[in-house]
Amino acid sequence: MGEFDAIRPYNDTEVPAVLARLLADPAFLAVLARFRFPRLAGPLGWLLKPLIAHRLRREFGSSASVHSLQEKIEAYIDRTIDKATDGVTFSGTENLASGSAYLFLANHRDIVMDPAFVNYVVFHNGLKTPRIAIGDNLLQKPFVSDLMRLNKSFIVHRSITGRREKLASYQLLSAYINHSIREDGESIWIAQAEGRAKDGDDRTDSAILKMFHMSRKDEPFAEVIARLNLTPVSISYEYDPCDQAKARELYIRATTGTYEKAPGEDDASIALGITGYKGRVHLHFNSQPGATFEDAKQLAAEMDRQILTGYRLFPVHYLAYAQWQDADPQLQVPAASTLFGSAELEKATREWQRRLQACPEEQRPYLVMQYAMPVRNQYRIRAGLPL
Structure with a gap:
């Protein structure tokens, strides 16, 4: 056994055997069936799995290297x-x-x-x-x-x-x-x-x-x-x-x-x-x-x-930062409207509002934070301030 066998990727000589093992694994084929045919995978899984295995074998079975x-x-x-x-x-x-x-x-x-x-x-x-x-x-x-x-x-x-x-x-x-x-x-x-x-x-x-x-x-x-x-x-x-x-x-x-x-x-x-x-x-x-x-x-x-x-930083990051309750008052962060064109900003605003509305109200501050934090970090570095 090699020093790194417990953690290393498979090498070229192992590819055919691993592929054969995968294509015979019912759990793997079931996941693919659910992903590709979510409505049919339950009642027709018994039929879909061998069909998927056949297609994968035809497409990838000849692969002899990573x-x-x-x-x-x-x-x-x-x-x-x-x-x-x-x-x-x-x-x-x-x-x-x-x-x-x-x-x-x-x-x-x-x-x-x-x-x-x-x-x-x-x-x-x-x-x-x-x-x-x-x-x-x-x-x-x-x-x-x-x-x-x-x-x-x-x-x-x-x-x-x-x-x-x-x-x-x-x-x-x-x-x-x-x-x-x-x-x-x-x-x-x-x-x-x-x-x-x-x-x-x-x-x-x-x-x-x-x-x-x-x-x-x-x-x-x-x-x-x-x-x-x-x-x-x-x-x-x-x-x-x-x-x-x-x-x-x-x-x-x-x-x-x-x-x-x-x-x-x-x-x-x-x-x-x-x-x-x-x-x-x-x-x-x-x-x-x-x-x-x-x-x-x-x-x-x-x-x-x-x-x-x-x-x-994309428009959504600036939109989120503008409404973030933890925005840093030391930073001179410009408004999104000064950085992006109107069409790009309108599209981003629609998508951002859709995401906010889909998020339960009590969780929204954490959604806002995800998009606002990169703005804060980047502008603190630009200003020479510690993170």
Whole structure:
């Protein structure tokens, strides 16, 4: 057994066997049947599942490598993006060179689509897609683990509670990330903090930056980070398909002190995040910080500065900020009407009002906060104020 077998993605030699296992998995086929034919999946599931398996076998059964599989999946991703967005734009790709491997550290709003959009941009710019960090809390069903590991995902063991076991897990993760970039020449995508920023406040957890160094403590921190080609990525959604669910969770946490996820809630978030309307999406690949940061705390502050300033603010963000009860009086934030054309602003106003009306009144402050927070953070950085 290899050092990283417990967490690594599947390699090319494993693809045919894993595909065969997936296409024989009743749970996987049942999910696809419900997704594709929601009204028929119950009474006719017994008929739909073998038909779906036959079609998938015909389309993907000949795939003999991860790359060939991703090439076929890319067409589905492109169609999903076309249906669920008003377009994807990107900037900063001049900071990326073909043949180099990068450690992409990104803000985190959506479980699946954050790394999917990075893959989309990287793939369409002729670069190799990164390996994707995914928490084991999302891999509760065997077929989900198979699917993600086929698509270059590696496992982050977040469910471990023992201090010694957690330390060993982070040590292994650190070694894998360093090995992937320095030895395999394969890029990595990882979120800047565990879990999505449900309140819109994108911040880098310095513990993640420390983890990158854990397996190479005999080397200076700054040198290890420089060798990893750490690249902060700003992912901006005009609208978050899960914003109502996030507002509800934030409200319940604020009023009761805790929040218990319902069975299948992560699955529902994944499905809504993939198919739900996002408006425009923009990705910005920031420049590498270089070897000038001596510790994780300093580096985290620089990651925040780059990610937050690289975030694209859409009209809805300014509309939300204008009605946010916690708006910062120190900041000179212009009105949306001074920044955007009337047609664009009218469209955004209609959509924003629709979302507000769909949200229970007591939860609306938490919906507003999600969209207003990026404005506050970006303008505080512009003004030279601490976050």
